[in-house]
């Protein structure tokens with residue numbers, strides 16, 4: 417363990433954690449800070465920030481927050497206006513910036529943020545915060561950590577929000593930007609072509625919001641990667657997808673799985689006749705359940721009611737429930753694969 421006394425330490429941010437606070441709950445954090453005990457110290461990498469005090473607060477959700485108060489350096493070169501004059505401090509207000517968590521505790525920085533004004537030409541500007549992530553009131557290290565968690569692909573956005581202590585909308589924004597950088601060009605307006613040649617595609621529509629509108633997605637059945645999502649469930653979706661990937665890429669496709677009563681089958685046969693269209697497992701079982709099993713069950717139930725065998729008829733209702741759950745299981749398997 418690396419220990420230094422804070423008074424002798426020349427590290428920009430003094431993140432003081434009293435070891436006793438973790439070993440023995442009888443010592444409060446404030447007591448720990450004012451005691452003569454030794455602290456764990458480590459560099460913060462928050463350029464220009466000087467921590468003068470650390471207090472323990474509570475977040476809205478009741479989590480502990482180590483709040484590092486202090487000040488941010490204002491270098492002389494930053495005060496130089498483009499007209500050549502030295503800018504004056506016009507106003508300042510305290511701001512809060514979220515930083516990396518320490519274990520289960522959240523942390524934040526609090527310091528006065530200055531507004532500068534040129535006495536000669538009247539130009540104004542805000543003090544630069546070198547460690548702040550663009551577009552969010554969080555530090556660059558927290559931003560990078562959040563992106564890394566999202567990139568792992570094993571956590572949902574909600575889980576990432578819980579781990580980092582960030583709001584779900586902030587996590588969603590960071591993820592959207594990350595995905596745009598990875599998969600789009602022209603400032604996020606144009607999707608890049610699939611990196612890998614697929615052999616088998618799956619296409620299906622899904623309901624949006626109120627169920628009156630649909631969207632369609634196309635996936636690579638071997639990798640599970642989503643290749644295309646578009647509003648609507650008509651042939652145009654297939655035409656637009658083929659335009660996007662190009663005929664050379666479509667040459668490598670051997671088969672496409674779709675449901676039995678969609679326009680997709682026709683669209684693929686029309687544009688790429690070499691592709692074998694197959695009906696996927698989920699839709700075959702679903703149709704079999706809806707049109708065969710369900711009808712037989714209703715007939716049988718009717719017959720049992722007529723014979724006065726009420727108990728047996730009710731038991732058949734339960735069977736229907738089991739079939740319904742099987743359908744959702746099948747649906748899950750279908751999309752994971």
Ligand SMILES: [Zn+2]
Nearest residue numbers: 497499534537
């Ligand atoms: Zn000026």
